[in-house]
Amino acid sequence: MDNDLLKELTLWHNKNKYEKIINKIMEIPEPDRDYDLVCHLARALNNQDKYSEAINYFLSVQEQGQYDPLWHYRLGYAYYYIGKYKEAIVAFEEAVALNPEDEHSKTFLEMSRNAAGREGNEKIRKVNDEQVEGLLEVDEKINQFSLVAHNNGSISMILSVGEYKRDIFQTRAEEGVEGNGYDWASLATVFLNEKMPHLVDIIRFDPEADMFAAYTDNREAMFSFAIAFNEACEDDILMKDLFSRAELD
Template structure:
């Protein structure tokens, strides 16, 4: 492949013009496509979320790719997003063996192993449930919540009443909502809604055996959606179940019944995949932040309600805040961050400036993490400026690869993780604002943006 084409493909990759890459490479006669062309074609398909097509291309160079860590990584990447975690583990493990120490490979290998174990447990549980359903010859009807008082279940507040609570549902309304949703609602759900039709429960946390984007050992809900259409957060309201499935992309496998503190980025659903549309659904957590990852919560809605616990059981905020304040004040910088800071002459005591900004972040949030707020964006700016000042030939892909090594996974002075979407969102925003520009594939701040940043740091 000639250098001119390589440069063009690199530019399109940097600009997220992956379809251009596909179109250009497919225009080359198949018998003239070399190893590098096919490998890049596979990567482009991966970036277009066309994972089967990626595997189809990468399979054509499987023999030649046996000793290529990048080939194994791209294969693993496709398997991972196809949720074929067993094959993903094998591919990432081989890539890691061929090129040890690559942070992206290690991350995906760890995640693939975790998701494989979860997938295997899920299959075993569903198989056991299916067997139980098939062997069950009779069922005993019980009155929902007969052994639980609902008197103090709901939070009584004007906000909850205005935003969530509707009049008790009539049988006619229930039938209408079920028809619109396409699912029969559980008797326990209807019983709870006849007690109060939607609202905020006093207990808003549910324990989990596996970590989610919310916490290592539990999920949290904001409310339980009522049966109706009147309130925005009711089953058929304008922010209800169908809206979350059709507009937010949640899997069409049941009914969204709870919103969460993430404002749409995770929900609780009734899952009808095993029981059918008229059966007794399980309750699951669906995590949009993790490619709509599903986590099992409870066998049925009543079990879910009875399993809710107070957020106070998980309140370690004071201890976490104290730990993170000590971390940002005294933790050793990563070797990369130390190297970058040592080259700064424009701002005196840059290390102390960084620690001061991060201390303010912990004081405001209670923990050390960057999101989409003003101070987080300032720290994204600082890291980008530090890195591109020392390494001016940085393109988008390279920067996103190197970013975790500064603070996100920075050891003592680190966050222990991050969501890549926050970084890409910041980068896209700065490019949209014209503060970050691209010159021959290289990303850099404008002179004005640098001057403004230095001024902010000098005031910090």
């Protein structure tokens, strides 16, 4: 891929301008699209919630992607969000095998396994009742977010950033706000400090560009935080007010 084009696509991705990425790549004749271009196109389709289209593009370069952990991660991401959890598990397992340090793939692997279990699919792993007690009930109350119980006893609250509440973050776009995982963490920090200060030393944040993640070893604290933070995010006036005081990363 041409370096100038790569820089342009990366800039658009960082600014959540996924439609521009799609249009730009679609202007290039299909025979002239290399592996990197196809992956950029499919990733942008993922971020536009066009998961089935993304899967088709990812699979069109399957041979080239077989040793690329990012290819497996992004394919698994698409499978997860169309509810094909078994396929997602296979993809995330391969991503982790290729890159054991990939925490995102590990998290989505846990999420896929939990989802597969909830739907009555083949049981992928056993989780003791104490570990998941109350998790499914809370998970149903937090809309765009997901709770993940980990084998080490910790619990995470995950959001794959995208369209959800993007207009709120746009109120500070002139400051470089993009609505990415770091911006969500800045919002969550203000919420925690002002609304739930007793949990400040218990709930931790570990965001990435495309994901907001909160985690703790205290299950009840996470349940309380998850429900309260979700309610705050559903109140646009409150969310704008909180974010107005967020210190940007």
